[in-house]
Amino acid sequence: DAGVIQSPRHEVTEMGQEVTLRCKPISGHDYLFWYRQTMMRGLELLIYFNNNVPIDDSGMPEDRFSAKMPNASFSTLKIQPSEPRDSAVYFCASSLRLVDEKLFFGSGTQLSVL
Amino acid sequence: KQEVTQIPAALSVPEGENLVLNCSFTDSAIYNLQWFRQDPGKGLTSLLLIQSSQREQTSGRLNASLDKSSGRSTLYIAASQPGDSATYLCALGYSTLTFGKGTMLLVSP
Secondary structure, X not given: OOOOEEEOXXXXXXXXXXXXXXXXXXXXXXXXXXXXXXXXXXXEEEEEEEOOEEEEOOOOOOOOEEEEEEEOOEEEEEEOOOOHHHOEEEEEEEEOOOOOOOOEEOOOEEEEEO | OOOEEEEOOEEEEEOOOOEEEEEXXXXXXXXXXXXXXXXXXXXXXXXXXXXXXXXXXXXXXXXXXXXXXXXXXXXXXXOOOHHHOEEEEEEEEOOXXXXXXXXXXXXXX
C-alpha cells in the first residue's frame, strides 16, 4: 500500500478564499483522523471518522471548518472562508482500530493564508 | 483534559551516546501510548506502540516503557546515530491520541 496520501503538499491562498484539502487513507483502515500542527499548539485533533461516519468533531475550531468522508477511500477538509490564523500543517492519518493499533500519517499539507 | 509534556524540548548529543527522552502525562486513564518520529517537512512515523496490556516495547535500538502510576513514559535510544536526528513525539490516550510537543534530537558525528 502507498500509505496515506494527501494533496496538495503546499497551498498558498488569500484570506477569504475557500481551501479544500484531500486525503486517501490506507485501504482497509476503518478510522480516519484530521490533525493540525502549529508551533504554538503542537498537534491537535480536529475530527475523526469511523467507517466514513464523523464521530467526534469537537476539535474543529469553528464553523468555517468542515470535513466529509463520502466513501472509504476519500476524505476532504474544507475551510471557507480562510483566515491567516488557519496557516498550519494539516495532517490526515488512518488506523485499523481506534486503540491498540499504530496510527499512520500522510505527509501533510502546508497551508499558508495571506 | 489530558496534558502531555515532553522535556527537554531539544537535545544535542554526540554519536554513540545512549539517551533517554521523557514524556509525562496528567491522566493515567490511558489505553495505549505511541512514540512517533517526525523529520523536517515530513509526516509522523509510528516507532513503538505500547498496547493496553503492555508496559514496554522494543524495536532494534529503541525501547519504550510506560508507568501509568507515575504518569511517565520514556524512550531509550541506544548507540545513537546521526540518522536518529529528528523530533520525537509521544502520544497517548484512552481512545484518540493526545500529543506532546516533542523533543528535537540532534546527533552529531
